[in-house]
Amino acid sequence: MAGHDTPKKIHLDESEMPTQWYNVVADLPTPPPPALHPGTHEPAGPDDFAPLFPMALIEQEVTTERYVDIPGGVLDVYKLWRPSPLFRAKRLEEMLDTPARIYYKYEGVSPAGSHKPNTSVPQAYYNHQEGITKLTTETGAGQWGSALAFATAQYGMECEIWQVAASYKQKPYRKTMMEIWGATLHSSPSELTEFGRALLAENPDHTGSLGIAISEAVAMCVADPNARYALGSVLNHVLMHQTIIGEEALLQLAKVDETPDVLVGCTGGGSNFGGLAFPFLREKLAGKMDPIIRCVEPAACPTLTKGEYRYDFGDSAGMTPLMKMHTLGHSFVPEPIHAGGLRYHGMAPLVSHVYNEGLVEAIAIPQRECFAAAIDFAKTEGIVPAPEPTHAIAAAVREALACKESGEEKVILTALCGHGHLDLASYEKYLHGDMVDYELPDDAIAEAMKSVPVLN
């Protein structure tokens, strides 16, 4: 009987690793709305993206093919840590005294410690194939910067990273990790761009922001014909690269004869959630299984549950194409919760679209509940989660406790998208009672929503 002799760790051999990414667009009942040029408000074309991305990725951004082959040069690097393990959380289940069976796909086994290398590696690969020798990017807390630094090292490319000044100063160890892989780090705002110089002239102690760091990375990439820019979430091709998570999880669950009743994933920009959920959404749309699929976002940045589905800019400065997405307004600045990767004003257009179509649900959870669940998880399953997936764990625990009440033997699936080895300061605050849950007044959202452009 399913679930009764499950091993702790459900393994896939290298030979069983999926060799294609999945493009959910091919199976959606309605197509997602296109990105718009920020000036003309016409659908953005390949030329609009060419200064930033290589042609292969631009094609992946708009393709309607159901599957895209993963190149051999990417598979070789994936094999450094993939297939990633699927764990049965038996010891957590025992602690919760629940009849539910909880499975988690663990992405913290990657060199950078999160799911981000699933896309940084192909992004570096395609750029390298097209003769690009340098990638620029921004990073906040540093997970994405680490992943891109690792990926560019695999193809002998340069990597230049603008890190938000506050993080650059507060998190020296993340910076060191990126430098180990050969990346060059700049505190943002920097003296290297006109924008940065102007901001520093105004305020030499400027603490920076993700929006400013994006502007600097983009400006430096555009100025160098051998350089391109890389983005760690939000875009269609990024989510597609991440579907290897869900494809592997499907194969692993099939090995133990299980199908999920509930799938929960944390959502910031949407790449971890989309990566896990989209292959299961395909199965659901095909009538092969019927899981509830639930986004979990931080209560301090409730993009799906409290934002509006509107065309908005991807960055704070309003330089990117307009994307139709759930947004709190691109001027929205979330409170400083510890899950830095979930502090984004918008949501991936693909995740926004499937949510708008009613194919997935969403809930928001305050951070102290998340850390409480993470401590229970660490004490039983061993792994110390990154702050972002503590949200997914808290949602899984809620569901497991509901099963304890109802007696239902539900199968719960989630992704533990990274370890917390470089985020222990947040746990210290939680353990010592210094962590707060932020209230988010409705008028703060109303105010930020004023920054969303009104189209026609």
Add this chain to the structure above:
Amino acid sequence: MAGHDTPKKIHLDESEMPTQWYNVVADLPTPPPPALHPGTHEPAGPDDFAPLFPMALIEQEVTTERYVDIPGGVLDVYKLWRPSPLFRAKRLEEMLDTPARIYYKYEGVSPAGSHKPNTSVPQAYYNHQEGITKLTTETGAGQWGSALAFATAQYGMECEIWQVAASYKQKPYRKTMMEIWGATLHSSPSELTEFGRALLAENPDHTGSLGIAISEAVAMCVADPNARYALGSVLNHVLMHQTIIGEEALLQLAKVDETPDVLVGCTGGGSNFGGLAFPFLREKLAGKMDPIIRCVEPAACPTLTKGEYRYDFGDSAGMTPLMKMHTLGHSFVPEPIHAGGLRYHGMAPLVSHVYNEGLVEAIAIPQRECFAAAIDFAKTEGIVPAPEPTHAIAAAVREALACKESGEEKVILTALCGHGHLDLASYEKYLHGDMVDYELPDDAIAEAMKSVPVLN
């Protein structure tokens, strides 16, 4: 043909995990000399150890049985991360342009991030079985404290850790990791012991030492009938628990039809080395393979290559039984190299004995060569190693480059006994040119050797 289609990651299923530890004593040509009572200089008996350790571990310390069954309650916890992967370092081989094939057994997948939980888990288990509710220990940099905190959490036990004051202040994140698993941390010297109070009265800003922290942990354990003490290396039972590393590696290499020509492992107290090497030494003594087996120690603490094989104390304060081991003298204070886990004046009696018998070799490597090798490793294989196993990696690189010269296709095996996520400050120093190689004058050793007791 062996080595030509090796997968990147050589997997063992849970069902293939060894269920016995290996006791090398059963196969040694001559028995290792016994521990001696520090007062009488007679062989130490079970009663001498009873206030510190549970009877099951005391029996394991002196057993001559070849194999000891791993209890089910330990296997259940091992399965959180074991069997650990054996990797083929293909990308490092390519960078070095060597015909050698390099394999590394990766122990950083454990929740605490090193091989230490292989022994902290059974130590907690046996204590729990005998009704003990609390374990005390010391920790320096924090790897051992983390491992014991994790292990005691698995059995619902208390864990009280004395951390060297300097590390307690400088490495707050390690402390947080231990607290996540529910341990209580004290800066040592502490106000909790007579010894600690006396030292603080002399100097309120005392930075502590491992020897002092051991004395405090032992004093608190002896004063509490429900508490025992746990040690993370050196002793026979600790090395035996670690043999699961080598037993798994043997099975994994057999899967790809390989036998090692050279085995290298870093040595501090000796548990990582013994754990990997002893099962291979058994095969060598049985004539089934003939690897060179080589210890790699830091040039700043060259216990085997420059120490003497003498009876000496295990701790700096001279409270423990006397053990015959390679020692630099228990008053030896190594320079502050970053591989904190290798800064030990002595060497496990079992490792010392096999070295003295000529069954294994030893070399010493300065730390900058180790970090240089680690950076190459991180850039190719992805994983950022802890400072301790950078020594093993440097030795593997030396051997691989010798193969490049000679054209030999040697099979090199090593253990990557932990990741460096909580040791990035050492990499920062290396990358920014702030790391030095310490000279170790012969007269410093001669001076410290004066602290070794002269027996009879």
